[in-house]
Amino acid sequence: MDSLITAAARALAAGDPLGALNRVALRDDAPALALRGIAMAQLGDFVRAKALLRAAARAFGPKEVVAGARCIVAEAEIALVSRELGWPVRTLEAARATLQAHGDHANAAHAHYLQVRRLLLTGHLDEAEHRLAGLDLTTPLPPALRAAHELVAAGIAIRRLRTTAARAALGRAAEAARQAGIPALMAEVETTSRVLDTPAARLIARGSERLLRLDEVEALLASGMLVVDACRLVVRKADSMVALARRPVLFALARMLGEAWPDDVPRDALIARAFRTKFSDASHRARLRVEIGRLRAALGPLADITASGRGFALTPRGANEVAVLALPVEDAYxxxxxxxxxxxxxxxxxxxxxxxxxxxxxxxxxxxxxxxxxxxxxxxxxxxxxxxxxxxxxxxxxxxxxxxxxx
The missing domain is CATH 1.10.10.10 (Winged helix-like DNA-binding domain superfamily/Winged helix DNA-binding domain)
Structure with a gap:
């Protein structure tokens, strides 16, 4: 590898795409094409970046399997950043295996992180956590990859509401990003860290509302309080949970009863909100009795629903308080x-x-x-x-x- 290619690669590793282009912009050999593609990706021109990387892979040919695999990993990262989540995962896995087999552990680890990040974006947390835990960390990683590892770990912890683990991972990510000296990476860590300190949900209890941070949501769910969770459409107390995402009428009734607790809710109000009608008659009241019976059976050991003179009230079992956890901004989409x-x-x-x-x-x-x-x-x-x-x-x-x- 000549000195210009080496200097361009170092510039890219330091987050300096313009410095890299200054060295290889006029060259059309395979390594230069690959570096130009990565530089254009860092500058945000993903269409041009993909074209250059594919041209580089063709120029390397079948004999340069490691270089070709690196081009595939770079193209997969572009697909992830540009949210092309349908990009072929098997192609990336084959490239990762090739890099691992030829001793390029750093780029193999990078490919592994891309796979985990895609799983994280699509909500497959169990598989993402399993893959992250299966990564061999005995080989020292460059600071940028250590930051990537901790960012993925923090992302999983945040979505699972493990805020202490998330803060620890973000602290390690920030230190690794400072060692890497890449401004974009440091900015990503800072942006992710702000999630922990901004309101994530609304608590509705006893007729009042207040905003909660993620650590407060975590504490609420572990408190033993009966929570009607409008973020995930479940009713839960500690580790016990009843999912109502596929039963929207039942959840609408549960939320109204939770918001009104310890008071009851009039039958007409329940009918209007759950059935989305401004008028009620005997058939609506009969349907309400049926749905209340279904909700009472679904909640089982968590709560009972008692009838009052004007409507129904929620009665928690084994809990002294009832609260509704709602989205910070309510929107149909x-x-x-x-x-x-x-x-x-x-x-x-x-x-x-x-x-x-x-x-x-x-x-x-x-x-x-x-x-x-x-x-x-x-x-x-x-x-x-x-x-x-x-x-x-x-x-x-x-x-x-x-x-x-x-x-």
């Missing part, structure tokens, strides 16, 4: 906004994959959000992406596709 709030541009197909919905459903949601001025499209046709600024002053962790403890 809150989960879509939560994904878009990371500041990256998403395609409708990537959002559908991350949220487990059909692409057509996601397109309708994006069209509605665009009409309301909450998101904006960039590009046309298959290249169209969607973006929105973060919700100011709020963390969006509890809106993302990941279960809370016990989920």
């Amino acid at each position: 809150a989960m879509v906004l939560a994904c878009l709030a990371d500041g990256e541009s998403w395609s409708s197909s990537a959002l559908a994959l991350a949220l487990g919905a059909s692409q057509r459903t996601m397109q309708r949601a994006l069209d509605a959000l665009a009409a309301a001025g909450k998101v904006q499209p960039v590009g046309h046709g298959r290249a169209r992406r969607w973006m929105t600024p973060p919700i100011p002053g709020f963390a969006t962790t509890l809106l993302l596709p990941a279960p809370l403890p016990g989920g």
Whole structure:
């Protein structure tokens, strides 16, 4: 490898894409093409970056398997950053295995982190945690990769509401990022750290509301209080949980009863909110009795529902308090906004994959959000992406596709 290629590679490793381009911008040999592709990716021109990396892989040819594998890893990272979550995972795994077999442990670890980050984005926390734990850390990693490792660990801990572990991981990530000296990496650590100190949910109890940080949410869920969790559509007490995500009428009733506790809720109010009607008659009251019976059976040992003269009231079992945990910002498309709030541009197909919905459903949601001025499209046709600024002053962790403890 000649001196210009070495200098360009060092510039890229230090987060200086312009310095790298100054050295290889006019060269068309395979190593220069690869470095130019990585530099363009760091500058945000992903289309040009992918073209250069594919040209580099062709120029390296079948004999340069390690160099070709590195190009594949770089292209996979571009796909992840540009939220092309449908990018072939098996191709990345094959490249990782090639790098590992040829002793390039640093780039093999980088490929491994890309796999884990994709799992994290799509809400597969168990698999992401398993893969992260399976990474061999006996070989010392460069500071940038140590920061990446801790960021992934922090991301998993945040979504599982393990705030102490998340703070510890972010502290280690910040130190590794300072050692790497890469401004973009330090900024990513700082942005992630702010999630722990911004409101993540609203607590509704005894007729009052207040905002909670993630550590306060964690303490609430571990307190033994009966919590009607509108972030995950469950009713829970400590480690016991009843999922109602697929029974929206039952959850609507549970939330109203939880918000009113210790008072009861009139039958007409329950009918209006749960059945979405302004008028009620005998058939609605009969249906309400049926749904209340179903909710009473679903809650089982967690709570009972008692009838009063004007309606129904929630009676917790083994808990002295009842609270509702609600989203900081209520919106019909809150989960879509939560994904878009990371500041990256998403395609409708990537959002559908991350949220487990059909692409057509996601397109309708994006069209509605665009009409309301909450998101904006960039590009046309298959290249169209969607973006929105973060919700100011709020963390969006509890809106993302990941279960809370016990989920």
